[in-house]
Every structure is written in C-alpha cells, then in structure tokens.
Amino acid sequence: xxxxxxxxxxxxxxxxxxxxxxxxxxxxxxxxxxxxxxxxxxxxxxxxxxxxxxxxxxxxxxxxxxxxxxxxxxxxxxxxxxxxxxxxxxxxxxxxxxxxxxxxxxxxxxxxxxxxxxxxxxxxxxxxxxxxxxxxxxxxxxxxxxxxxxxxxxxxxxxxxxxxxxxxxxxxxxxxxxxxxxxxxxxxxxxxxxxxxxxxxxxxxxxxxxxxxxxxxxxxxxxxxxxxxxxxxxxxxxxxxxxxxxxxxxxxxxxxxxxxxxxxxxxxxxxxxxxxxxxxxxxxxxxxxxxxxxxxxxxxxxxxxxxxxxxxxxxxxxxxxxxxxxxxxxxxxxxxxxxxxxxxxxxxxxxxxxxxxxxxxxxxxxxxxxxxxxxxxxxxxxxxxxxxxxxxxxxxxxxxx
Ligand code: ATP
Numbered sequence: 001x002x003x004x005x006x007x008x009x010x011x012x013x014x015x016x017x018x019x020x021x022x023x024x025x026x027x028x029x030x031x032x033x034x035x036x037x038x039x040x041x042x043x044x045x046x047x048x049x050x051x052x053x054x055x056x057x058x059x060x061x062x063x064x065x066x067x068x069x070x071x072x073x074x075x076x077x078x079x080x081x082x083x084x085x086x087x088x089x090x091x092x093x094x095x096x097x098x099x100x101x102x103x104x105x106x107x108x109x110x111x112x113x114x115x116x117x118x119x120x121x122x123x124x125x126x127x128x129x130x131x132x133x134x135x136x137x138x139x140x141x142x143x144x145x146x147x148x149x150x151x152x153x154x155x156x157x158x159x160x161x162x163x164x165x166x167x168x169x170x171x172x173x174x175x176x177x178x179x180x181x182x183x184x185x186x187x188x189x190x191x192x193x194x195x196x197x198x199x200x201x202x203x204x205x206x207x208x209x210x211x212x213x214x215x216x217x218x219x220x221x222x223x224x225x226x227x228x229x230x231x232x233x234x235x236x237x238x239x240x241x242x243x244x245x246x247x248x249x250x251x252x253x254x255x256x257x258x259x260x261x262x263x264x265x266x267x268x269x270x271x272x273x274x275x276x277x278x279x280x281x282x283x284x285x286x287x288x289x290x291x292x293x294x295x296x297x298x299x300x301x302x303x304x305x306x307x308x309x310x311x312x313x314x315x316x317x318x319x320x321x322x323x324x325x326x327x328x329x330x331x332x333x334x335x336x337x338x339x340x341x342x343x344x345x346x347x348x349x350x351x352x353x354x355x356x357x358x359x360x361x362x363x364x365x366x367x368x369x370x371x372x373x374x375x376x377x378x379x380x381x382x383x384x385x386x387x388x389x390x391x392x393x394x395x396x397x398x399x400x401x
Contacts, residue, residue: 055099055108062094073104083107121202122218124225125195128185135182136315136340137308141299145170145183148297149274150191153227156272167297168264169275171235171290173282174301177341180278183301184231187276193227200237203256211238211256219263219273226272232260235277241286257286264294304340306332312340316347323363331367335375346370 058071061078069092072078083092084106091110092098099109132142152159152166159166172180181197188195198218203211222228238257267273277295279285289295304312309332317328335343349370354362 053102055101056104057111058098058100058104058107060092060094060096060098063092069107071098071100071107073100075104079104081106121198121214122221123197124221125185125188125197128189128195130182130185131189132186134315135179135186136310136312136343137304138179138183138301141172141183141301142186144297144299145187146190149187149229149276153191153193153272153274167295168267168293169277169295170297170299171282171295172276172278172299172301174280175303175339176280177339178301178303179340180301181231181233182340184229184276184278188229188231191227191229193229193272193274194222194225195229195231196222196225197231197233200232200234200239203238204253211252212259215256215259215263219266222273223267223271228273230273230275232275232277234279235289236279236281236284239279239286239289240281240284257289261288261294303337304343306336309335309338309343312343313347316344317362320347320351321361323361325364326362326367327364330364331371335371338375342374346374349373 056073056075058073058079058081061070061072063069064080068080068082070078070080079100081100082105083089084101087098087107087110092107097111097113098107099111100106101108135142148167148170172183174180184197185195196218198214203214218230222230238253238260264275275295277289282298290298310329313328313331317326331346335346338346346367347370350362350366353366353369354360357366
C-alpha cells in the first residue's frame with residue numbers, strides 16, 4: 001500500500017472514531033435532556049399545585065330532577081351545585097364525599113372513600129347474643145345491673161312514682177377477662193337496648209378535637225337509638241388521674257374526658273341511655289368521673305372463686321359431649337387464679353385435644369392437658385407482665401408524674 005493510501009485510511013479511522021465519540025456524546029446529552037425535561041414537568045406540576053386554589057369538601061345529600069345536586073359543604077351551608085362534565089355521574093350518590101370548586105358552585109371531583117374515625121371506633125350491636133345464662137357466677141353483679149340498668153330502662157315510671165333517681169352510669173372494674181364486656185352485652189340484650197361500644201384507647205386520636213367529636217357523635221347516635229347502652233371499655237385511657245397536663249397529647253385526652261363528662265351531665269337519669277364503663281385500673285381513675293351523677297355505681301367483677309370457676313366451666317361445656325370421667329368441680333379446684341377467658345381457652349383446648357385424638361367425646365385427660373398448657377402460658381405471661389410492670393413504674397415515676 002502506498003503511503004498516500006495509508007494516510008488516507010488512517011485519517012478515515014480517526015474521523016470514524018471521532019464520529020462515534022460525538023454520537024455517544026449526543027446520546028448522553030439526549031438522556032440528560034430527557035431527565036431535565038422530567039424535572040421541569042415535576043416542578044411545573046408542583047407550581048400548579050401551589051397556585052391552584054383549595055377545593056371545598058362536601059357530602060352529597062340528594063340529586064334533583066334537573067341534574068343539580070344538593071350538598072352539605074364542610075364550610076357550613078347546604079348548597080345546590082352543578083356537576084362538571086368530566087366527573088362520572090354514576091358516582092354522585094347521597095353520602096358520597098366530593099370536592100367543590102373554590103366558589104362552591106360546581107362539583108369538580110369525587111373524593112375517595114375514607115373511614116370516619118368515629119365510625120371506625122364504634123361498634124354497634126342491635127341485639128347482642130349474650131344472655132345472663134351465658135355468664136358463669138357473677139350472680140350478685142347481675143342482680144345489681146338489673147336493678148340499676150335494666151329496670152330503669154324498662155320501667156322508668158316505677159322510679160318516677162317512688163321518686164328516686166337511678167344512677168346514669170355504672171363502672172365495672174376488675175382484672176381482664178373476667179366478664180365485664182359479657183355483663184354489659186347481656187344487660188343490653190335483656191333490656192332490649194342497642195349496645196354501642198367504644199374503647200377508651202381508641203378515643204385517643206391524633207388530631208386535636210377528634211376524640212371529643214367521637215364522644216359527641218356516639219352519644220348523639222345513642223340518643224337516636226334509645227333505649228341504648230353505651231359501653232366504654234378501657235375508660236382509664238381517657239380518665240386516668242393526671243397531676244400535670246403539660247403536653248398537648250395530655251391536654252387532648254383531657255378534652256375528650258371533659259366532653260364525656262359533659263355528655264353524662266347532659267342527660268337525665270331516666271333518659272333511655274345508660275353508660276357502662278369498664279376498667280382494669282380503678283386505682284388510677286380521675287375522681288371527677290366517680291362523682292355522684294356520673295359513674296356513681298361501682299361494681300367489682302373479681303377473679304372467679306371456686307364456685308365461679310365451676311359455673312364458668314359449666315357454661316362453656318354446655319354444648320360439649322363430655323366423657324363420664326370429666327369432673328368439672330375438680331377442674332375448678334385445680335385452676336385457682338384462672339380468669340373466665342382462660343377457662344374458656346381451657347375448654348376450647350380440651351376440645352381440640354379430643355379432635356386430635358379422633359374422639360367425639362372430650363375426656364378428663366383432654367382437660368388436664370389443656371389446663372397444663374393454658375396455665376403454664378399464663379404463668380409465663382404473668383412473669384413478663386411483672387417485668388413490664390416494674391419497668392412501667394420506673395418510667396412513670398421518672399417521666400409522667
Ligand atoms: P377486658 O378487660 O380484657 O375487656 P372483660 O372483663 O371485659 O375483659 P370479657 O371480654 O367479658 O372480659 O371476657 C372474655 C371472654 O372470657 C368472654 O368472651 C367469655 O367467653 C369468657 N368469660 C369471662 N368471664 C366469664 C364468665 N363469668 N362466664 C362465662 N364466660 C366468661
């Protein structure tokens with residue numbers, strides 16, 4: 001090859017290399033450009049969000065024949081509004097949350113369903129399926145509940161005639177799993193009252209004023225559903241005595257308690273709403289809630305004694321096929337310290353033992369094995385609670401009180 005030709009080829013090679021280099025640069029710059037365009041789009045949409053006027057939340061009340069919609073806006077008044085063409089008409093139903101434009105004249109969006117904390121934290125049972133026969137022992141507690149809850153709900157005229165006022169609220173206290181909820185449900189059923197239950201710890205909400213609002217709504221609902229029993233479990237979560245209400249969380253809990261007291265004070269003893277509260281920690285309750293006219297009847301629901309345990313075994317084995325050798329009295333004797341819930345767990349476990357062994361009847365051995373299992377779990381749990389309890393005490397002395 002002549003030197004001219006070689007030179008020519010070398011120059012071509014250099015040129016090719018240079019072109020490849022430029023091409024890869026172009027590719028790199030193109031992807032950079034794409035990235036920057038994406039960033040611009042993102043910031044543009046953020047600017048749009050910042051500049052767009054806030055929308056007004058509303059709830060659809062009804063739909064008029066001419067297609068316009070009556071809504072209750074969160075700003076207060078009921079409004080008659082139009083619907084923007086892009087909004088799916090089939091989604092506009094009474095109860096639906098929608099967004100109105102800033103002037104409040106048109107529905108511009110349908111909002112996703114969200115759960116109202118008030119609905120979420122309340123359980124309503126029109127007719128609980130627990131009767132007094134489903135409760136083992138606790139005869140004295142049942143008698144007292146009949147006197148202070150069932151009788152005034154069913155025969156208020158009796159109290160008017162005699163001229164006495166029954167208590168508005170009853171506080172059930174005692175260790176967990178001994179039948180407080182069961183008692184409340186049973187008395188609601190026997191009095192033909194709607195059972196509305198809320199849990200104290202669920203009233204402690206993230207947002208200021210929300211706990212108090214839930215309390216207000218629950219009582220409003222109870223009045224509508226009267227006769228009704230409002231059952232507040234774990235009332236200590238909102239009614240614990242506080243020496244210092246420093247943090248905003250504690251002030252919020254205090255506000256919820258104030259609303260509860262206002263509600264209780266607001267109705268008369270013979271109104272058809274009764275409140276039953278339950279706690280495992282009566283020792284820490286704020287005395288304000290125990291004042292006359294509030295929870296002025298305290299009923300202790302203690303750990304079942306021997307007779308109580310026997311009765312609870314009887315209740316839970318009612319529908320069970322028992323072998324001849326099953327001695328419920330002996331089972332009650334060897335389960336000292338067990339709660340009602342633990343006895344129920346023993347009975348269920350014994351049933352499982354029989355199923356595992358392919359038997360149709362449950363025998364004493366099944367029960368003894370179940371007692372061993374449940375009671376040993378109990379002692380492990382109690383040990384842990386002891387450790388936790390002492391830790392809690394350490395914290396509470398150094399931090400809260
Ligand atoms: P907590 O404080 O944990 O809410 P509690 O005292 O309200 O407890 P319950 O929820 O009433 O306890 O009881 C839990 C379960 O234990 C009941 O569903 C029931 O099966 C059983 N149980 C407890 N006590 C009795 C009882 N006296 N008779 C029959 N079953 C009982």
